[in-house]
Structure formats: structure tokens, C-alpha cells
Amino acid sequence: MSRTIGSSGAKTLAAIREAGLQLIYKDGYEAMSLRQLAAKVGLQPGSLYNHIATKQDLLFDLIHNHMVTLLERVNAELDGIDDPLTALSVFTAFHLTYHIERKREVFIGSAELRSLEPKNRKRIVNLRRTYENLLCDILEKGAAKKQFKIGDARVSAYAILAMLTGICTWYDPKGRIDRNALIDVHTRLVLHGVMKSG
Amino acid sequence: MSRTIGSSGAKTLAAIREAGLQLIYKDGYEAMSLRQLAAKVGLQPGSLYNHIATKQDLLFDLIHNHMVTLLERVNAELDGIDDPLTALSVFTAFHLTYHIERKREVFIGSAELRSLEPKNRKRIVNLRRTYENLLCDILEKGAAKKQFKIGDARVSAYAILAMLTGICTWYDPKGRIDRNALIDVHTRLVLHGVMKSG
DNA sequence: TATAAAAACGATCATACGTTCGTTTCTAGA
DNA sequence: TCTAGAAACGAACGTATGATCGTTTTTATA
Numbered sequence: 001m002s003r004t005i006g007s008s009g010a011k012t013l014a015a016i017r018e019a020g021l022q023l024i025y026k027d028g029y030e031a032m033s034l035r036q037l038a039a040k041v042g043l044q045p046g047s048l049y050n051h052i053a054t055k056q057d058l059l060f061d062l063i064h065n066h067m068v069t070l071l072e073r074v075n076a077e078l079d080g081i082d083d084p085l086t087a088l089s090v091f092t093a094f095h096l097t098y099h100i101e102r103k104r105e106v107f108i109g110s111a112e113l114r115s116l117e118p119k120n121r122k123r124i125v126n127l128r129r130t131y132e133n134l135l136c137d138i139l140e141k142g143a144a145k146k147q148f149k150i151g152d153a154r155v156s157a158y159a160i161l162a163m164l165t166g167i168c169t170w171y172d173p174k175g176r177i178d179r180n181a182l183i184d185v186h187t188r189l190v191l192h193g194v195m196k197s198g
Numbered sequence: 199m200s201r202t203i204g205s206s207g208a209k210t211l212a213a214i215r216e217a218g219l220q221l222i223y224k225d226g227y228e229a230m231s232l233r234q235l236a237a238k239v240g241l242q243p244g245s246l247y248n249h250i251a252t253k254q255d256l257l258f259d260l261i262h263n264h265m266v267t268l269l270e271r272v273n274a275e276l277d278g279i280d281d282p283l284t285a286l287s288v289f290t291a292f293h294l295t296y297h298i299e300r301k302r303e304v305f306i307g308s309a310e311l312r313s314l315e316p317k318n319r320k321r322i323v324n325l326r327r328t329y330e331n332l333l334c335d336i337l338e339k340g341a342a343k344k345q346f347k348i349g350d351a352r353v354s355a356y357a358i359l360a361m362l363t364g365i366c367t368w369y370d371p372k373g374r375i376d377r378n379a380l381i382d383v384h385t386r387l388v389l390h391g392v393m394k395s396g
Numbered sequence: 397t398a399t400a401a402a403a404a405c406g407a408t409c410a411t412a413c414g415t416t417c418g419t420t421t422c423t424a425g426a
Numbered sequence: 427t428c429t430a431g432a433a434a435c436g437a438a439c440g441t442a443t444g445a446t447c448g449t450t451t452t453t454a455t456a
Binding site (some may be wrong): 019114152182188193 | 224225228229235249259273309313322347349350353354356357358359360361362363365367368375379380382383384386387388390391392393
Binding site for chain 2 (some may be wrong): 443445446447
């Protein structure tokens with residue numbers, strides 16, 4: 001028995017994950033070859049299989065890990081908040097912050113859904129649905145309390161999520177736009193968009 | 199000399215385009231093999247090359263054709279409209295309508311940008327930038343006239359476009375949601391989102 | 397109807413892919 | 427220090443890919 005604690009295996013796996021994230025984000029899952037991936041990590045292609053089961057497993061692992069983290073964090077953020085308006089504001093800020101920080105995972109999580117095997121895809125779609133439902137609930141509560149005026153809650157939720165998630169395709173943290181300014185612009189669009197008055 | 203008018207070649211090319219659209223939309227460009235494509239059209243793989251130059255050319259052709267049409271139509275829609283509020287409303291309705299009608303092309307046009315060779319990608323990105331600028335201009339004019347209150351115009355434009363384009367990933371014309379209801383919900387979100395009052 | 401071009405066939409090319417496997421090297425716990 | 431297991435090598439597997447090419451069939455015009 002050996003190499004359980006502090007083994008370099010964990011580091012290698014982490015390096016594979018990071019390299020995979022970069023390559024899939026840049027070129028897409030299908031376009032990334034395991035030879036590319038291995039070269040980026042500094043391994044022979046076959047050696048990858050000491051750490052991952054299949055290419056598909058790596059993709060699922062990356063997306064699943066991201067979804068679980070997303071749900072954990074959003075639940076922590078929304079915990080104890082009752083007022084729909086406050087909740088919507090918190091949700092918006094959280095969603096943007098998280099999506100800026102992990103934009104590669106987020107992008108892969110939606111762009112490469114199609115590359116997941118049906119069974120894996122279903123698991124991810126379920127987690128995503130759970131997340132969407134959080135926003136749906138907020139909107140419905142706000143509409144019930146007459147704070148919001150929206151049409152169909154699910155349609156509105158999809159529209160808002162699409163808007164907020166869109167930054168993953170273009171936002172550059174080192175670019176012209178300040179992060180807080182980004183959050184302000186979006187928060188305004190969302191809140192004014194759903195508010196009853198206006 | 200023969201087979202110039204009414205030749206069956208044009209029909210075959212159209213069939214290849216349509217089949218390509220379906221397959222790329224469903225599985226992605228990289229995942230679509232020319233054998234799949236040929237089978238769907240009812241040809242041997244090699245016969246495709248009587249109609250297309252390369253697989254890459256087919257992808258570019260599909261996306262480019264879509265972008266050119268998009269620009270033609272939006273210009274026709276906005277022609278002669280001066281008031282920013284009216285323009286924004288028209289733009290929103292047009293964008294949604296077009297994106298519902300050609301959701302496969304639109305989806306491919308953004309999801310498969312990465313699959314285009316650099317030179318091809320640049321041409322598409324330029325066309326897209328032209329389209330984005332139309333919305334940017336509307337927002338800036340509205341802000342200058344104090345009709346709108348927005349932050350950065352380009353950020354707002356990206357946010358709105360992301361929201362409206364998002365329907366391509368989930369909207370089903372045969373589904374629960376009526377098309378007009380969809381347009382209403384989104385128009386409300388956009389207009390209220392940018393309006394000064396609120 | 398004769399003919400030249402268009403379009404399909406179908407075999408084949410070279411290459412790249414994900415994955416496997418026997419072997420060797422390294423490393424950390426006993 | 428010894429040793430078992432982890433992790434790397436590197437050659438190889440079978441398969442699928444995009445693309446080519448000489449040949450045959452179909453088509454519409456002249």
C-alpha cells in the first residue's frame with residue numbers, strides 16, 4: 001500500500017481537468033483530441049487512462065462538478081431571503097459573479113450538452129432544471145405578491161438566464177468593462193424588466 | 199453544353215444544405231460525418247463533392263447565407279424609422295420572429311463559429327458586428343434623447359441580444375407557448391429594462 | 397436522336413482518432 | 427531500506443474520418 005496521501009496522481013488529474021477545460025472551451029469537445037490533451041499535460045496519450053475512464057467521463061466530470069457547485073452556492077446565497085425583489089437582485093448578482101469566475105465551465109456546460117451521452121445528459125439537464133426552478137419560483141412569488149408584472153414565469157426565467165449567461169461568450173475580465181459596472185447594467189435591465197411599475 | 203437550367207444539381211445541393219442543417223443542429227459540425235450526410239441525402243459520400251468543395255465550405259455557406267439574409271431583412275424592417283423607442287420595439291419583434299423561423303441557422307451560426315477556419319470566422323464575425331451595431335445605435339440614440347436610461351450601450355446590446363437569441367435553444371413552435379405571447383413577454387422585458395421611467 | 401456535360405458510383409487513400417496493454421520507472425508507506 | 431502499487435511509457439489496435447479519382451450513368455440541349 002502506498003501513494004494514497006499526497007500522491008502526485010491527484011495533481012496530474014487536476015492538471016488534466018484544467019487542460020481539458022482550456023481545450024474544450026477553445027475548440028470544443030469533439031475537436032479536442034486526447035493527444036492534444038496529453039501533450040498539454042506533458043503525458044503520453046495512453047497515460048491519461050491512469051486518471052480518467054474515458055474522454056466522455058472527463059467531459060461529464062467537468063460539467064457535473066460545475067453544476068453541483070453552482071447549486072450549492074446559489075442555495076447558500078438565497079438562504080433566508082424571503083422578499084422576491086431582494087431575492088431576484090441577489091440571484092442576478094450571484095449568477096453574474098459565478099459566471100464571470102467560471103465562464104469556461106459554464107460555456108462548456110451549455111455548448112457541450114449535446115456531446116454528453118443520453119444518460120449523462122439527463123443528469124445534467126435535471127440539475128439545470130433545478131437551478132432554473134429557483135429563478136422561476138422567485139418570479140412567481142413576486143408576481144403573486146404583485147411586485148412583478150411578467151408574462152409566463154418560465155419564459156421570463158429563460159429570458160433572464162439567457163441574458164445573464166450571455167456574458168460568458170464575450171466578457172473579458174481584463175477588458176474595457178469593469179465588473180461592477182457589468183453587474184449594475186444587468187441588474188438594472190432585469191429588475192426594471194420585471195417590475196410592475198414602469 | 200447541357201444541364202444548366204432546371205438541372206437536378208440545384209435540387210441536390212438544396213437537399214445537402216437542408217440535411218447538413220439538420221445534422222449540424224442536432225449533433226454539431228465536428229460530430230457530423232460526411233457519410234451520415236450523404237446517407238441522409240441518398241448519395242455515396244464521394245458524390246457530395248460534386249456539389250460542395252469541402253465540409254468546411256458547407257458550414258461557411260450555411261452560416262454566411264444566414265447572416266446576409268438577417269442583415270437584409272433587418273435593414274428593410276428598420277428603414278425609415280427614426281424614433282428609438284419604435285425602432286427598439288420593431289427590432290425586438292423582428293429579431294424574435296426571425297430567430298424562431300430560422301432557429302437552426304441561428305444556433306449553428308453561434309455554436310459553430312469556433313468550427314470555422316480563421317478567415318471564414320472573421321467574415322462572419324464582421325457581419326455579426328454589423329448587426330450588433332444596429333442595436334447599439336438604437337440604444338445610443340435613445341439614451342441621447344433621454345428616452346432610455348442604460349449603462350454602457352454595447353453591454354446593454356449584448357445583454358438584450360443574448361436574451362432574445364436564447365429562445366433558439368429551447369423554443370418549440372409546436373409547444374405550450376404561443377408565439378405572440380413569447381414576443382410580448384420579451385418585448386416587455388426589453389422595453390421596460392431600458393426605459394428611463396421605472 | 398446524338399452528344400457533351402453533370403452527377404452519381406464505389407473503391408480507395410492517408411491520416412487521425414479513442415483506447416488497450418505489456419512493460420518500466422518512480423514514490424511513499426511499512 | 428525494502429517493496430507494492432501508482433503512474434508513466436510507447437507501441438499498437440481497430441475504426442472512422444475527409445477527401446480523391448477513374449468510371450459509369452443520367453440528363454437536357456442542340
